[in-house]
Structure formats: C-alpha cells, structure tokens
Amino acid sequence: MSGEIPLNQLKPHQCGVVSHLEAADDEDLARLMAMGVCAGRTVELVQTGDPLILKVYGTRVGVSARLANRIHVQRITLDTLGLDDGPPPEKKRQ
Amino acid sequence: MAPNTQDLSLHPAANAKRARETFTIALAGSPNTGKTSLFNALTGLRAQTANFPGTTVERRVGRLRIADTDVSLVDLPGLYSLYAATAEERVACDMILGKREGVPQPDAVVVIADADNIQRSLFLVSQLTEHAIPVVVALNMIDVAERHGIRVDHEALGEELGCPVVPLVARTGRGVDDLKDELARLVRPDLAEPRPAPPPRTTCDTCGACPFQSRYSWSDGVVARCVTSPRVAPERKTARIDKALTHPVIGLAAFLSVMFGVFYLIFAVATVPMDLIDALFTGIGGWVAAHVPAGDFQSLLVDGIVGGVGGILVFLPQITILFFFLALLEDSGYLARAAFVMDRLMRRIGLPGTAFVPLLAAHACAIPAIMASRVVRNPRDRLVTILVAPLMTCSARIPVYAMVTALLFPDNPGRAATVFMGAYALGITAALVMAWVFKKTILPGESKPLVLELPGYRLPSLKTALIYTYDRALVFVQQAGTIILLISVLLWGLATYPKSDEPAAALAMRAQAEQMMAASAGVNAGTAGEASALLAEADHLTSRNALAQSFAGRIGHFIEPAVAPLGFDWQIGIGIVSSFAAREVIVSTLSIVYGLGEDAGGDNPTGLYDTLRLARRADGTPVFTIATSISLLVFYVLAMQCLPTQAVTKRETNSWKWPIFQLAYMTVLAYGASFAAYRIAIFFGGG
Numbered sequence: 099m100s101g102e103i104p105l106n107q108l109k110p111h112q113c114g115v116v117s118h119l120e121a122a123d124d125e126d127l128a129r130l131m132a133m134g135v136c137a138g139r140t141v142e143l144v145q146t147g148d149p150l151i152l153k154v155y156g157t158r159v160g161v162s163a164r165l166a167n168r169i170h171v172q173r174i175t176l177d178t179l180g181l182d183d184g185p186p187p188e189k190k191r192q
Numbered sequence: 193m194a195p196n197t198q199d200l201s202l203h204p205a206a207n208a209k210r211a212r213e214t215f216t217i218a219l220a221g222s223p224n225t226g227k228t229s230l231f232n233a234l235t236g237l238r239a240q241t242a243n244f245p246g247t248t249v250e251r252r253v254g255r256l257r258i259a260d261t262d263v264s265l266v267d268l269p270g271l272y273s274l275y276a277a278t279a280e281e282r283v284a285c286d287m288i289l290g291k292r293e294g295v296p297q298p299d300a301v302v303v304i305a306d307a308d309n310i311q312r313s314l315f316l317v318s319q320l321t322e323h324a325i326p327v328v329v330a331l332n333m334i335d336v337a338e339r340h341g342i343r344v345d346h347e348a349l350g351e352e353l354g355c356p357v358v359p360l361v362a363r364t365g366r367g368v369d370d371l372k373d374e375l376a377r378l379v380r381p382d383l384a385e386p387r388p389a390p391p392p393r394t395t396c397d398t399c400g401a402c403p404f405q406s407r408y409s410w411s412d413g414v415v416a417r418c419v420t421s422p423r424v425a426p427e428r429k430t431a432r433i434d435k436a437l438t439h440p441v442i443g444l445a446a447f448l449s450v451m452f453g454v455f456y457l458i459f460a461v462a463t464v465p466m467d468l469i470d471a472l473f474t475g476i477g478g479w480v481a482a483h484v485p486a487g488d489f490q491s492l493l494v495d496g497i498v499g500g501v502g503g504i505l506v507f508l509p510q511i512t513i514l515f516f517f518l519a520l521l522e523d524s525g526y527l528a529r530a531a532f533v534m535d536r537l538m539r540r541i542g543l544p545g546t547a548f549v550p551l552l553a554a555h556a557c558a559i560p561a562i563m564a565s566r567v568v569r570n571p572r573d574r575l576v577t578i579l580v581a582p583l584m585t586c587s588a589r590i591p592v593y594a595m596v597t598a599l600l601f602p603d604n605p606g607r608a609a610t611v612f613m614g615a616y617a618l619g620i621t622a623a624l625v626m627a628w629v630f631k632k633t634i635l636p637g638e639s640k641p642l643v644l645e646l647p648g649y650r651l652p653s654l655k656t657a658l659i660y661t662y663d664r665a666l667v668f669v670q671q672a673g674t675i676i677l678l679i680s681v682l683l684w685g686l687a688t689y690p691k692s693d694e695p696a697a698a699l700a701m702r703a704q705a706e707q708m709m710a711a712s713a714g715v716n717a718g719t720a721g722e723a724s725a726l727l728a729e730a731d732h733l734t735s736r737n738a739l740a741q742s743f744a745g746r747i748g749h750f751i752e753p754a755v756a757p758l759g760f761d762w763q764i765g766i767g768i769v770s771s772f773a774a775r776e777v778i779v780s781t782l783s784i785v786y787g788l789g790e791d792a793g794g795d796n797p798t799g800l801y802d803t804l805r806l807a808r809r810a811d812g813t814p815v816f817t818i819a820t821s822i823s824l825l826v827f828y829v830l831a832m833q834c835l836p837t838q839a840v841t842k843r844e845t846n847s848w849k850w851p852i853f854q855l856a857y858m859t860v861l862a863y864g865a866s867f868a869a870y871r872i873a874i875f876f877g878g879g
Contacts, residue, residue, distance in 0.1 A: 125277045129643045132272035134312055136404040144431070145438060149535055149642045155312045158434070160532040162539075162641035 105169040106150065108143040114171030115140050126165055133159055135169060215263045215379050216296060218288055220320065221304030222313060223270035224525075224647035226332040229362035230304060231267045232659050234372075239267075241667050245294040248571070248846045249283040252663070259376040259383065266298065274319045275403075279571050289323060300326040300378045302371070307337035307344055307359065308648075310419055314411035315404075317353060326378050327355040330371055334359040342421040349418040363653055430648045434529065438646075443533040450530070451552050454517045458556035459587065462509035469509070473502030491688060492681070500680030503774065504673040507559050507836065510587075511668055512661050514553050514560040518567075519660040523652035527567070528644055535642050541624050542631030544568060544642065547577045551623065554584035555616075558837045559672075562844055563664060570640045576630045578844060579854055582837050583623035585616045589828055591776040596825040598801045599816050611825070618829050622861065668840070675839035683773050683835075685743075692741035694734050701730040735784055744769050758827065758866045759820035761809060768833075775833045818878035823870035831862035 134154040145151040148163035221227040235254025252267040269280035276282040290297025305313030350357040360367025477494040484490040535545030546567045554561035568574040597608040705726040712719035748766030763785040771778035807815040838851040
C-alpha cells in the first residue's frame with residue numbers, strides 16, 4: 099500500500115514519510131517545516147479530527163485539518179520505525 | 193541636564209567605554225525548551241519587561257555579573273528557526289542579526305536546546321552558528337534526557353556545532369555555573385584561552401530544493417554521532433493523558449472546569465485583598481484629610497491621588513491570581529491542550545482557540561484579560577480579542593446590575609436573577625458578534641490555521657509562575673498605572689471645578705440647626721439629633737449642588753438632549769460622565785445627585801434604591817421607570833466606561849488609535865442598544 103496521500107488520510111498511529119508540502123511559501127507551512135514537517139521526514143498521525151495531532155521528531159503538534167490536507171505523505175504500513183509510543187493501533191475513529 | 197550633556201560630549205572616549213561595558217547576551221530558543229526557567233535562573237528578579245521599540249512584542253531584560261562585568265541578558269520571544277513566521281519571531285530574528293533599529297545587536301547568543309529532543313533544537317542552533325556572532329548552546333533538561341536513557345556526548349556535539357555546549361537543568365540550577373563560566377570566556381576573551389576554530393559546515397540553504405531538507409539531513413548525522421538513545425521514546429504518560437484532554441467532549445469539559453475554577457478563584461478570592469486595599473486607601477485618605485488643612489489641596493490628595501493610586505492597586509489581586517494560574521497551566525503543558533480543544537469552536541467566530549482564555553478571564557476584569565491576550569499569537573486575532581474583551585460582564589458592573597435589578601424587581605429574586613443572567617448573556621453575545629464583525633470588516637483575513645506544539649506534561653514550577661506573576665504586576669503598575677493616575681486626577685478636577693457657593697437652602701438649614709442647638713443648649717438629646725440631621729441634610733445639598741455646578745455636572749446637563757432618547761435625565765448624565773473612570777462610581781454619583789450623601793451607596797444600598805425609586809422628573813413622573821432601568825442596564829453592559837481598561841489597551845496595542853476606537857464603537861453600540869431597549873420596553877408598556 100503506497101502512493102501519495104494527504105496526511106489526513108493516514109489512520110491513527112500510522113506513519114508516513116512527507117513527500118511534499120503544497121505552497122511552501124505559506125508562512126504556516128514554513129512553521130510546520132521548522133518544527134520538522136519537511137520532505138523526507140517521518141510523521142505519525144496520533145489523533146484524527148480537526149484539529150488533528152501528529153508527531154514528528156518526538157514532538158506532538160496540533161494542526162488544523164485544512165493545513166494537514168496540504169501535507170502529502172507516503173504511507174508506511176510496517177511499523178518498523180520505533181516511533182509508536184502508545185497502545186498498538188486500535189479501532190478506527192471516524 | 194545641560195552641564196551633564198556637555199560633560200559627556202567632551203569625553204567621547206569615556207562615553208564609548210561606558211557603552212562597551214555592558215555586554216549584551218540574547219537568549220534564544222524554541223518554545224517549551226525552558227527558556228524562561230534559564231532566564232530566571234540567571235537573573236532572578238533583576239529583570240524589566242518592556243516592548244521592543246515600536247512594536248507590541250515584549251522583551252525581558254535582566255542584569256547579571258559575569259567576570260566582573262555588567263551583562264544584560266535579553267529574553268527573546270520563542271523561535272523555531274530563523275525563517276520567521278510571526279511578528280514575534282521576526283523581531284527576535286532581527287535583533288539577533290542586528291537588523292532591528294534602536295536595538296543593538298547582541299554580543300553573544302545563548303541558544304537553548306532540549307536535551308530530551310536534540311534533533312528538533314539543532315535546526316535553530318545550526319542556523320545561528322552560521323552567523324558571525326558567538327553562540328553558546330545551553331543543553332537544558334539533561335536530567336529528563338538521562339531519565340529517558342538518552343546520553344549526549346556534549347563535547348563531541350560542541351565540536352560538530354563549532355560552539356561550546358553546556359549541559360544543564362535550568363529549573364534546579366544544575367550546570368548554570370558552567371554556563372556562566374563559558375559566558376565569561378566571551379565577556380572577557382583576554383582572560384580565556386582561545387578555542388579552536390570551528391570546522392566548516394556542510395549544510396547549504398540555497399543549493400537544495402528545500403532549505404529545511406539539507407539541514408535536517410545534517411542534524412540527523414550529528415545526532416547519530418553524538419547521541420545515544422533507546423529505541424522507543426517513553427512517552428506513554430503524555431499519550432494517555434492527551435487521549436482524554438484533547439478529546440472533543442471530555443477535553444472540552446475538562447477545560448471548562450479548569451477555567452471555571454480559575455475564574456471562580458479570581459472572583460471569590462480576589463475580593464478579600466481587594467477589600468483590604470480599598471480599606472487601606474480609605475484609611476490613608478482619612479489620615480491625610482486629618483493632617484492636611486481642608487481645601488482644594490486636601491481634596492486633590494485624598495480624592496485625586498490617594499484614591500487614584502488605590503484605584504490602580506485594587507486591580508492587582510485579580511491580575512496576580514489570573515497570571516499565577518495561567519503560568520502554572522502553561523508550564524504544565526496544559527494550556528496548549530486547552531487551545532487545541534477550543535480551536536474548533538472559536539474558529540466559528542474567526543478566532544483561534546487560545547482567545548478563549550482572555551475572553552473568559554474578562555468576566556472577572558477586562559484588564560488582566562487584555563494583558564493575557566498575548567496567548568493569542570496572531571497579531572490580528574489578538575487585536576480582535578482585545579477589542580471585544582471589555583464587552584464581557586466584569587465584576588465592576590455587578591454593583592450597577594444590582595442597583596438596576598433592585599429598582600426593577602425589589603421583591604422578586606427569581607426575576608432579578610433572570611435580569612442578571614440576561615445582562616451576562618447580552619455581553620457574551622455582543623462580544624462574539626463584534627469579534628465576528630471585526631474579522632469580516634476592519635481586520636479581515638482568515639484566522640491562522642492551527643499549528644501548535646503540544647509539549648510533554650510536567651510538574652509546573654512554582655518559581656517560574658511567581659516570577660511571571662510579579663513581572664505582570666510590575667508591568668501593570670508601571671506602564672498602565674501612570675496613565676490611570678493621570679486620568680483619576682483629571683476626573684477629580686472635572687468633578688471639583690468650578691467651585692460653587694453653598695446653596696441658600698443649605699445655609700438656611702445650617703442656621704436653623706445652630707439656632708436649635710443654641711436654644712436647647714445641649715440639654716435635649718432629641719433636638720441635638722434633629723440638628724445634626726439638618727446639618728447632614730445641608731451637607732448633602734451642598735455636595736449635590738457642587739457636583740451639579742462642576743464641569744462634570746455641566747457636561748451632564750449638556751449631554752441631556754443626547755441621552756434623553758435613552759430615557760435618561762441630566763442626573764443620570766452626570767452619573768455616566770463621572771463613571772467614565774470606573775462603572776461602579778455611578779452608584780455613588782446617583783446617590784449624591786439624588787441627594788443622599790456619598791456614603792449611602794456603599795453602606796446602605798436599600799436607602800439609595802428607595803430614594804431612586806422616589807426620584808421624579810420635572811413633570812412629576814418617576815425617573816426610574818421599567819424602560820429607563822432596562823435602558824440603563826443595557827448601556828452599562830455594553831459601554832466602555834472604564835478608563836483603566838483603555839490605558840491597558842493602549843499599553844498592549846502600543847497606540848492610542850485602538851483604545852479610542854474601542855471607546856467609540858462600544859459607546860455607539862451601547863447607545864444604539866439602549867435606545868432600542870428603551871423603545872421596546874415602552875412599546876410593551878414599560879414607560
């Protein structure tokens with residue numbers, strides 16, 4: 099299961115590698131990038147919803163869904179990165 | 193002054209030397225890395241807060257001595273990178289790079305890195321070390337990192353970065369002396385051995401497609417070489433707590449209870465010290481009155497200055513309680529969650545979730561609320577929050593609400609409570625609607641989408657909270673207090689001048705009282721009582737006349753045609769003018785103009801309410817009909833009527849434009865709504 103998807107489409111506790119960010123000149127995206135959400139980095143979706151929570155570099159970041167929609171990731175299906183902190187992926191929440 | 197200036201110009205060398213003697217160190221770092229703790233550990237209470245010239249961005253400057261030299265330490269706003277995204281970050285970047293006018297470039301930068309999460313901090317460190325300014329890295333929270341099994345080879349890290357790295361724990365002070373030693377080498381390079389030159393760096397901001405990408409790749413390498421950490425980050429606790437606190441329903445309920453608790457404390461606990469301050473200043477006023485001969489000077493001292501200073505300090509309990517708890521909540525990591533859960537709701541009126549904190553606090557007092565609006569990062573959203581915060585019902589409105597409800601429903605607590613609730617609801621609705629209107633009109637622009645770090649939970653530091661509270665109190669007293677004092681003296685002048693003679697009726701009463709005293713010669717206690725009652729009556733008449741003849745009274749008369757459509761007479765007009773400084777003043781003013789004495793409002797409100805109910809217009813109809821009472825209530829819910837708030841708005845927006853606009857829009861809103869309420873009440877037979 100691969101291919102580029104917006105970050106929102108990850109399931110809780112799934113990780114993805116950021117492939118690109120739309121409109122990188124936008125100051126909010128610049129802020130995300132300074133926090134580590136940048137092409138080539140691995141991010142984990144911790145909690146879905148709006149705003150959602152993602153984890154990058156061991157830091158949790160709350161991001162509004164419309165911004166997260168502009169972060170494109172490659173889904174990583176195997177939990178090989180040791181980034182999972184909480185309970186194993188569980189029942190899907192909407 | 194003149195000889196002094198001349199002296200300095202004659203000795204430019206001495207002057208230059210003096211300028212060089214203060215060594216400036218800037219403290220930079222990402223939010224949540226313990227920057228404030230380190231600043232406090234280095235400077236303690238020897239710090240001053242001011243705005244960067246021409247901005248509303250605050251900087252704290254502290255003094256300390258390093259290597260027998262005075263060093264000033266500047267605490268910069270939090271910074272994730274030198275690619276500034278917000279106004280605060282831009283100011284911080286500009287200062288570090290010496291691009292800010294009126295602010296000298298620092299001589300060195302201490303950048304804080306989170307030892308528990310080095311990789312994230314390295315971004316800013318690597319950017320800073322590329323500029324021609326000495327950098328020292330303070331590797332904070334090394335104890336947390338050790339607990340998590342993370343080991344940092346700080347010497348190797350220092351070699352990679354080309355600058356000294358000092359592991360420390362800002363909260364406990366461990367390693368802070370090492371940092372000072374390292375800074376001493378920079379302050380007095382003549383006393384220290386030179387360090388080897390840093391190796392050339394292999395990052396490049398311009399050659400890759402993404403300037404961030406190459407830097408992260410570089411920091412990955414550095415971390416791999418200098419840091420050993422266990423495979424799984426032990427963050428389960430934070431994850432579990434967050435599951436509840438960021439939940440759309442549970443998180444919201446938790447936040448509302450936390451805020452309700454803080455709000456309740458401000459409301460309930462603050463009244464004790466506030467009453468004490470009130471009593472203290474009344475006492476000082478009495479003492480001054482007893483020791484200074486009666487006259488204008490005494491009146492200026494007692495009513496203008498002592499009253500004015502008391503009027504400033506009386507806000508301190510609410511300010512300190514709010515900021516103490518806000519500091520604890522922020523330090524614990526909770527405030528970020530609160531902003532997170534409120535974000536979706538607040539976004540509907542175009543404000544971020546953080547704006548909820550000041551808007552709720554405004555229910556106690558708009559002044560700490562406006563000061564707390566700094567939690568809203570976006571300047572436009574922050575301005576909207578400041579503009580609408582005074583519409584919330586603050587505690588100063590309660591005496592006015594109590595007066596009006598007592599006039600409307602003297603014997604019906606149920607209905608009185610409904611009116612109270614209605615007044616609160618009106619204020620909240622008006623604030624939310626006006627916020628939405630401002631976001632659509634004068635301050636347009638979609639609110640910034642949320643990007644908010646949710647730091648790990650930790651036990652908040654009492655010391656940090658206390659220092660922060662002290663700092664906020666100082667800012668209020670020094671920077672808003674002076675304006676408030678000037679305004680109270682001005683209003684004292686308006687209510688005192690021009691002087692008028694004692695009215696004939698009062699003179700006649702006094703004469704009559706004297707006759708009665710002389711006739712009974714102190715034998716008949718009943719007559720003596722009647723005589724002193726007459727004298728008191730004469731005093732009331734005199735103060736009523738004096739106020740009516742003063743500038744305030746004349747303005748009250750002058751605006752009568754303007755307030756008549758709201759159902760107000762000239763006495764209420766005086767009440768509105770004199771309560772410009774503080775809303776609750778209208779109660780005592782009405783008690784004077786309707787002829788009860790100054791104290792009646794405070795000690796015996798029932799007497800005041802009875803008098804007000806009996807007050808008649810020239811044509812013999814009662815003044816306080818249902819329609820007029822409702823109109824007065826609506827006016828006081830919505831009108832600005834609080835100059836201390838205006839002083840704080842000025843301080844926080846760094847311009848007179850916004851307090852004036854705030855006054856104008858709230859007055860127009862109050863006028864329109866009162867007019868509508870009056871007409872509607874009359875239509876339904878309330879006239």
